[in-house]
Amino acid sequence: xxxxxxxxxxxxxxxxxxxxxxxxxxxxIADRDGPxxxxxxxxxxxxRGIDIGRATVFRALDAFSELHVVxxxxxxxxxxxxxxxxxxxxxxxxxxxCGRTTEIDDAGIRDIVRAIERRTGYRVDSxxxxxxxxxxxxxxxxxxx
Amino acid sequence: xxxxxxxxxxxxxxxxxxxxxxxxxxxxIADRDGPxxxxxxxxxxxxRGIDIGRATVFRALDAFSELHVVxxxxxxxxxxxxxxxxxxxxxxxxxxxCGRTTEIDDAGIRDIVRAIERRTGYRVDSxxxxxxxxxxxxxxxxxxx
DNA sequence: ATTTTTGCAAATCATTTGCATATAT
DNA sequence: ATATATGCAAATGATTTGCAAAAAT
Numbered sequence: 001x002x003x004x005x006x007x008x009x010x011x012x013x014x015x016x017x018x019x020x021x022x023x024x025x026x027x028x029i030a031d032r033d034g035p036x037x038x039x040x041x042x043x044x045x046x047x048r049g050i051d052i053g054r055a056t057v058f059r060a061l062d063a064f065s066e067l068h069v070v071x072x073x074x075x076x077x078x079x080x081x082x083x084x085x086x087x088x089x090x091x092x093x094x095x096x097x098c099g100r101t102t103e104i105d106d107a108g109i110r111d112i113v114r115a116i117e118r119r120t121g122y123r124v125d126s127x128x129x130x131x132x133x134x135x136x137x138x139x140x141x142x143x144x145x
Numbered sequence: 146x147x148x149x150x151x152x153x154x155x156x157x158x159x160x161x162x163x164x165x166x167x168x169x170x171x172x173x174i175a176d177r178d179g180p181x182x183x184x185x186x187x188x189x190x191x192x193r194g195i196d197i198g199r200a201t202v203f204r205a206l207d208a209f210s211e212l213h214v215v216x217x218x219x220x221x222x223x224x225x226x227x228x229x230x231x232x233x234x235x236x237x238x239x240x241x242x243c244g245r246t247t248e249i250d251d252a253g254i255r256d257i258v259r260a261i262e263r264r265t266g267y268r269v270d271s272x273x274x275x276x277x278x279x280x281x282x283x284x285x286x287x288x289x290x
Numbered sequence: 291a292t293t294t295t296t297g298c299a300a301a302t303c304a305t306t307t308g309c310a311t312a313t314a315t
Numbered sequence: 316a317t318a319t320a321t322g323c324a325a326a327t328g329a330t331t332t333g334c335a336a337a338a339a340t
Contacts, residue, residue, distance in 0.1 A: 017314050020322060038304075053322040058305060074219040076271060078330095080304080093267045102265050108257050120247050121281035122238045124193065128223060128275045131258065136266035162294060172323050183329080198297040203330060223305095244318085296337070305327085312321070 002030035002084065010067040010087065021052055025060035034099030035073055035081035076132050086136075095135035097142075102135070147175035147229065155212040155232070166197055170205035178245030180218055180226035219276050235273075240280035242287075249279070 004026035011018060011026075028041045037059050045052045061082055064070035068087040073094065075081055083092060089103040109129060117124050134142070156163055156171075173186045183202050190197045206227055209215035213232040214238035218239065220226055228237060234248040254274060262269050279287070 002168075009169070017319060019314070021321065040211075046264070048175050051322095054304095055306070055323080056321055059320080072223070074273075078217070078225075080223075093261065093269065094266055095267065102267065104265060107261055107264070108253075112253050112257065116238065116249050116252055116276060117278075119252070120238055120249065121284075122240065122247065122276070122278050123284040124238065124276045124278040125241070126277045128221075128277075129270040129272065131261060131267070131269045133262075133267050133269040139266075139268040164295060164339070166296065196297095199329095200298080200331075201296055204295080292340085294337105294339070296320100296335105298334095298336105299332100301330105302334070303330085305329100306331070307324100308319105309323095309325105311320105314319075315317085 001033075005036055006029040006086075007064060007069050007084070010069045011063065012130065014032055014067055016063060020054045022060050022063070024052055025064075029064070029082075029084045032084065034101050035075070035083045035094060037079070037081055075129060091130070093131040093133065093135075095138055096132050097134055097138040100135045100138075104131070146177075151231075152209060152229070153213050155214045156208065159212055161208060166201045167205050167208070169195055170202055172227045173181075174209070174215065174227075177229065179246050180220070180228045180239060182224070184224050213236055218223040218244045218275060236275070238276040238278065238280075240283055241277050242279055242283040245283075249276070 004023065007026035007029060008018060008023065011022060022121070024045065025041060028044045031044070038061055041057050042054060061070060065072055068086065070082050070090070071085050071090065073081045073083060073092065075094070076096070083101050085092070085103055089105060091104045091109070093102050093104055095101070109127070113124050114129055116122070149168065152171035152174060153163060153168065156167060170186060173189045174213065176189070183206055186202050187197070187199060206215060210217055210227070213235070214229065215227050216230050216235065216237070218226045218228060218237065220239070221241070228246050230237070230248055234250060236249045236254070236288070238249055240249045253270070258269050258272055261267070
């Protein structure tokens with residue numbers, strides 16, 4: 001349902017070629033909602049009768065990741081997944097029940113990172129914050145805690 | 146150099162058996178400093194002339210992870226690694242140069258998580274924060290940024 | 291005694307690679 | 316034209332599995 005345009009724009013801006021395969025992957029990603037795996041996209045493609053190479057999907061995912069329009073998540077169970085995302089936002093809350101994903105803004109993390117640098121003496125170049133739980137709908141559906 | 150005792154205690158407390166293999170893995174972990182992979186431990190073992198099965202190492206690592214005395218990290222390059230850690234602490238700063246690891250306390254993350262819950266409506270059950278950069282020594286060794 | 295763990299080797303799974311061909315610029 | 320990207324099939328590499336034997340309770 002989403003639009004693949006931001007993904008394609010990112011490619012264009014980066015000087016990468018707008019190939020048919022990449023358009024396809026961008027569309028598949030845009031049509032996804034929660035986190036997905038490379039295998040999911042492959043399956044989606046086949047489901048639509050589109051023929052695309054496995055390696056190509058991985059390569060496209062890599063490209064999009066580097067452009068920060070897709071992020072690679074590590075789920076608590078150890079699985080890897082990707083999510084399409086706004087290049088400015090880098091953190092997500094993932095619903096462990098339905099897979100829904102919501103981007104979160106900096107929310108004060110920047111300050112925390114600074115505090116940690118001060119406290120540990122490390123220079124922090126990058127960080128990764130992932131939150132897992134229940135989205136509002138799923139939380140409501142299972143009253144107890 | 147570290148002591149395997151906390152690891153073994155955790156097993157004991159959890160009612161898991163204190164086997165020779167698990168003692169070995171605990172010792173190998175205690176003797177490690179930065180993050181390590183399962184393959185590292187295997188190599189360490191062989192280097193000491195200890196014979197232990199690959200699967201056993203993975204199983205021990207799983208057990209320790211579940212007991213929160215070892216944490217599984219996902220490095221920025223996509224690799225997986227483990228680190229021994231205090232069960233109360235769940236975040237690390239990792240030096241991307243020398244591999245050194247430092248545990249960090251809650252540092253206000255709890256508040257941020259709460260703020261995010263309020264803002265998104267999600268109920269957050271768990272989170273993962275990983276920071277990457279340079280430890281003091283490595284940062285000093287490479288003046289530029 | 292009984293249950294849990296081990297160790298092996300084979301199986302699985304995701305991801306990557308080499309290379310010739312096709313495509314975007 | 317020329318550099319880049321694709322697709323395949325094979326290679327890789329980490330992690331898991333089944334199952335009988337071994338060890339811990």
